[in-house]
Amino acid sequence: MTMTTSPTTTRQGVIELGQVSRWYGNVVAVNDVTMTIGPGVTGLLGPNGAGKSTLLHMMAGFLAPSTGTATLNGQPIWRNHEIYRLVGLVPEKEAVYGFLTGWQFVLSAARLHRLPSPADAALRALDLVEMTAAKDRRIETYSKGMRQRVKVAAALVHDPMVLLLDEPFNGMDPRQRMHLMDLVRDMGRAGRTILFSSHILEEVERVAEQIEVLVAGRHAASGDYREIRRRMTDRPHLFRVRSSDDRRLAAALISDSSSSAVALTAQGIEVQTVDFRRFTRLLPKVARDIGVHLWQLSPTDEDLESVFSYLISGPTSGGSR
């Protein structure tokens, strides 16, 4: 995909959050978050309700932090009109009139920003998301992917240096998802600061150079995907194993150092392992050596919630859940 180089390439968009918290009544949605987001693509990863939308809305200037500071290029974001010109937000919820054409929708966004040549800006933005050919169709006739791209065009119409996208890949089919992922990557390469939220690690890995993990309102981890992957895998794992002779298999597994605890239960053997890779290699070998058939191996704590809660509680707590 080709992209026209925008003036954005020569500017820097750096968002800094300093001990930011935000609460709604008694609910603490964002809790003491300090992070810096620079040019390129960053993924904001966290389970539902982690506070991702709240964080993005504060970065976009739609919400004030309850405490702490949120700045863009050193300037406070809240109630700062100069800053609003530099940021675009693609919200998660659909809030688009279906009877408008893509062109009318993006043009109205250009007019809202009081751009000097709104029509030129709208055409440029539609071209950027490859929606020129479909621009005169009504939005209600668009696919989910096209609708999402037209929302991106509206958020980009004033050529902001920072683009924030809330769960942009949700509900898309694989082809549409790939298309939008290419677009996001291209915009990041062109020097824009792009931050998108997701609750799916694979999605974030494929697009983001940098990943920030948010769990229960707190900033749980930060790094590139290798670092985040490593932290998610290098933690105690709990497996359930069923075999033709659980008792003998359990006895054989106890002697290996990768199993920190082995328990026989009515549902099979439960093995707590400290070395995930070693254990998954060892198990079939041990079973073969003692002539036991393996029937089932299932992780019991692989749901994202438990991985995330491990990340936030940290390795020192032994991954308590």
Ligand SMILES: Nc1ncnc2c1ncn2[C@@H]1O[C@H](COP(=O)(O)OP(=O)(O)OP(=O)(O)O)[C@@H](O)[C@H]1O
């Ligand atoms: N306007 C509001 N009033 C009260 N509570 C809210 C409001 N908005 C969000 N919350 C609560 O704040 C917490 C964080 O919500 P937020 O929408 O920021 O999380 P999220 O990570 O974006 O989750 P999701 O992906 O489900 O939207 C949740 O407990 C949510 O119920």
